Amino acid sequence: MESLHENKVKLLEEIAGQLRQDVIEMIIEAGSGHPASALGTAEIFAAFYFHILNHDPKKPDWPDRDRFVLSCGHICPVLYAALARAGYFPVDELKTLRKLGSRLQGHPYRKSLPGIETSSGPLGEGLGQAIGMALAAKLDGKKYHTYCIMSDGEQDCGSVWEAVMLAGKFRLSNLTAFIDRNNIQSDGFTEDIMPLESLREKYESFNWHVLEADGHNVEEFVDAISEARAIYEKPTVIIAHTIPGKGVDFMEQDYTWHAGMMNKEQAKKALEELKTLQGKIEISD
Amino acid sequence: MLNQELKFSEKIFSDEIRQEPTRDGFGKGLLALGEENADVVVLSADVAASTRCHWFAEKFPERFFQIGIAEQNLAAVAAGLAVSGKIPFISTYAVFSPGRNWEQIRTMVAYDDSNVKIAGHHTGLLTGPDGGTHQALEDIALMRIMPNMKVIVPCDAIEAEKATIAAVKISGSVYIRLAREKTPVFTGKETPFIPSKAEIFWSSSAKPQVVIIACGPILYNALLAAEELEKEGLVTVVLNNHTIKPLDENKIIEMAKKCGAVVTVEEHNVLGGLGSAVAELLAKKYPVPMEFVGTQDVFGESGKPEELWKKYGLGVKDIKEAVKRVLKRSK
Numbered sequence: 001m002e003s004l005h006e007n008k009v010k011l012l013e014e015i016a017g018q019l020r021q022d023v024i025e026m027i028i029e030a031g032s033g034h035p036a037s038a039l040g041t042a043e044i045f046a047a048f049y050f051h052i053l054n055h056d057p058k059k060p061d062w063p064d065r066d067r068f069v070l071s072c073g074h075i076c077p078v079l080y081a082a083l084a085r086a087g088y089f090p091v092d093e094l095k096t097l098r099k100l101g102s103r104l105q106g107h108p109y110r111k112s113l114p115g116i117e118t119s120s121g122p123l124g125e126g127l128g129q130a131i132g133m134a135l136a137a138k139l140d141g142k143k144y145h146t147y148c149i150m151s152d153g154e155q156d157c158g159s160v161w162e163a164v165m166l167a168g169k170f171r172l173s174n175l176t177a178f179i180d181r182n183n184i185q186s187d188g189f190t191e192d193i194m195p196l197e198s199l200r201e202k203y204e205s206f207n208w209h210v211l212e213a214d215g216h217n218v219e220e221f222v223d224a225i226s227e228a229r230a231i232y233e234k235p236t237v238i239i240a241h242t243i244p245g246k247g248v249d250f251m252e253q254d255y256t257w258h259a260g261m262m263n264k265e266q267a268k269k270a271l272e273e274l275k276t277l278q279g280k281i282e283i284s285d
Numbered sequence: 286m287l288n289q290e291l292k293f294s295e296k297i298f299s300d301e302i303r304q305e306p307t308r309d310g311f312g313k314g315l316l317a318l319g320e321e322n323a324d325v326v327v328l329s330a331d332v333a334a335s336t337r338c339h340w341f342a343e344k345f346p347e348r349f350f351q352i353g354i355a356e357q358n359l360a361a362v363a364a365g366l367a368v369s370g371k372i373p374f375i376s377t378y379a380v381f382s383p384g385r386n387w388e389q390i391r392t393m394v395a396y397d398d399s400n401v402k403i404a405g406h407h408t409g410l411l412t413g414p415d416g417g418t419h420q421a422l423e424d425i426a427l428m429r430i431m432p433n434m435k436v437i438v439p440c441d442a443i444e445a446e447k448a449t450i451a452a453v454k455i456s457g458s459v460y461i462r463l464a465r466e467k468t469p470v471f472t473g474k475e476t477p478f479i480p481s482k483a484e485i486f487w488s489s490s491a492k493p494q495v496v497i498i499a500c501g502p503i504l505y506n507a508l509l510a511a512e513e514l515e516k517e518g519l520v521t522v523v524l525n526n527h528t529i530k531p532l533d534e535n536k537i538i539e540m541a542k543k544c545g546a547v548v549t550v551e552e553h554n555v556l557g558g559l560g561s562a563v564a565e566l567l568a569k570k571y572p573v574p575m576e577f578v579g580t581q582d583v584f585g586e587s588g589k590p591e592e593l594w595k596k597y598g599l600g601v602k603d604i605k606e607a608v609k610r611v612l613k614r615s616k
Binding site: 063109110119120121125129130134135136139140158159165169 | 326347348350352353355357358360361362363364365366367368369370371373388389392393396397398
């Protein structure tokens with residue numbers, strides 16, 4: 001991974017803005033979807049697909065590519081937008097999301113679309129699969145790195161902790177997980193549904209290296225990834241703090257937008273807001 | 286009479302017949318695969334010894350992964366290895382895999398048709414004294430309703446070894462059903478085993494009146510029943526239907542036409558297993574009277590396997606009675 005220059009930071013922020021617009025347009029066209037976390041992770045997806053990952057959109061099956069596992073499959077509109085913008089498939093195809101015959105299934109289907117590493121949607125399954133990929137890299141002496149993004153609500157799943165325990169046991173330093181810590185899930189705020197804190201201490205006690213970062217600050221997030229890559233004795237998890245619905249005022253911090261549907265008026269307002277933010281998403285400190 | 290062309294054990298109907306559990310055949314199959322295919326890896330959930338994959342683990346420690354008592358993660362890690370070019374076998378008791386991790390197998394293995402081989406152990410009443418919690422009587426049903434999943438039920442240790450080796454040659458997801466208790470090893474090394482090809486184990490030159498379609502170690506009881514029935518003047522065919530999915534449809538239809546009546550025999554709930562698969566086929570293609578030998582929608586309990594088979598209607602006597610019942614209906 002090359003170092004991040006000021007111009008690149010600006011470019012990644014612009015891409016994040018584009019991904020947000022794509023997400024709103026896709027969900028409106030589809031008639032359903034999960035906008036809040038897809039908007040909240042736009043910088044993270046921009047950073048991965050346009051800076052962090054060692055990948056080649058023209059060769060999606062390249063054996064040495066880094067693996068990016070989306071565990072929380074419901075946020076796939078932002079993944080699809082990132083894949084299309086990176087060149088995995090035509091941008092035009094984004095508007096087919098959730099429609100009959102589309103390669104862009106409502107939740108990701110590995111066999112239908114290039115760039116999708118795992119089928120997902122049922123929660124709590126990505127980290128275990130990422131462990132399998134990391135173990136295969138070790139068996140084959142390959143240098144690729146495996147990343148896995150999980151939601152915070154997903155940490156309710158027992159299977160997540162089965163995987164957390166196993167990665168700690170195998171000391172998988174070629175695996176980096178990150179959690180989209182936006183504090184919301186389907187039925188409410190995470191700490192009301194099932195208290196997760198202290199996430200940091202939980203992961204540390206399972207033999208993980210734990211970092212925290214502002215998920216909207218590209219530089220900070222990329223720095224955290226660099227640090228994770230430098231840890232050689234254990235896996236790393238980055239708790240990425242994000243604002244659900246980021247960039248669209250009426251959605252921010254409101255859990256009802258986890259899977260809420262906009263009307264035409266709201267969508268128009270959202271797109272206008274996002275366009276005025278183009279290139280100047282605020283960098284929090 | 287026995288179809289001698291299939292080269293069965295010479296001691297097939299002798300008290301001295303060798304006894305070995307199908308799980309041992311699985312363990313031997315894994316060892317052979319370990320030698321011949323560097324991509325084969327094995328994962329277990331704290332039951333490596335009792336599912337006989339400890340032999341593989343001892344010989345190929347770098348390719349064995351102990352996942353702990355975590356069957357959901359067992360399926361997930363295997364799926365991740367499979368998409369990275371490995372051929373993983375996951376090995377634990379069937380009540381837990383595919384019982385506990387059914388959705389994980391559905392999404393990560395079957396949906397993607399991943400190259401994961403699932404060994405379900407301790408199936409049927411043969412699990413014996415461990416009792417109802419551990420006797421999987423529903424696993425064939427759970428697995429055969431998943432698109433892409435292939436389902437194989439070997440009848441003895443030799444066939445289990447062949448099925449394990451054959452599973453690697455089948456692309457995509459495969460379920461192999463295994464048992465804990467020692468059972469007669471009545472097939473031979475040269476007895477043919479081709480996935481999805483049912484074999485006639487017992488037939489007669491006289492016109493048969495009933496075809497007994499069986500799978501798993503209880504197939505041996507079907508052969509004993511056929512032998513006794515022949516002495517009583519009742520002619521049957523016994524079909525070893527080791528592959529429940531994809532089913533050997535042509536052979537089953539051919540036998541239904543030839544005999545006009547069917548008895549299915551399995552160590553599984555009569556709902557959803559081999560009998561259901563055969564009934565679904567014949568209802569559509571060639572309806573004939575059928576009887577179903579299996580557990581009758583009940584759980585098992587602790588006991589010796591032979592006691593349980595008797596109590597739950599899986600004995601030689603029960604198979605003979607089912608043949609006589611179906612014969613009455615076919616006339």
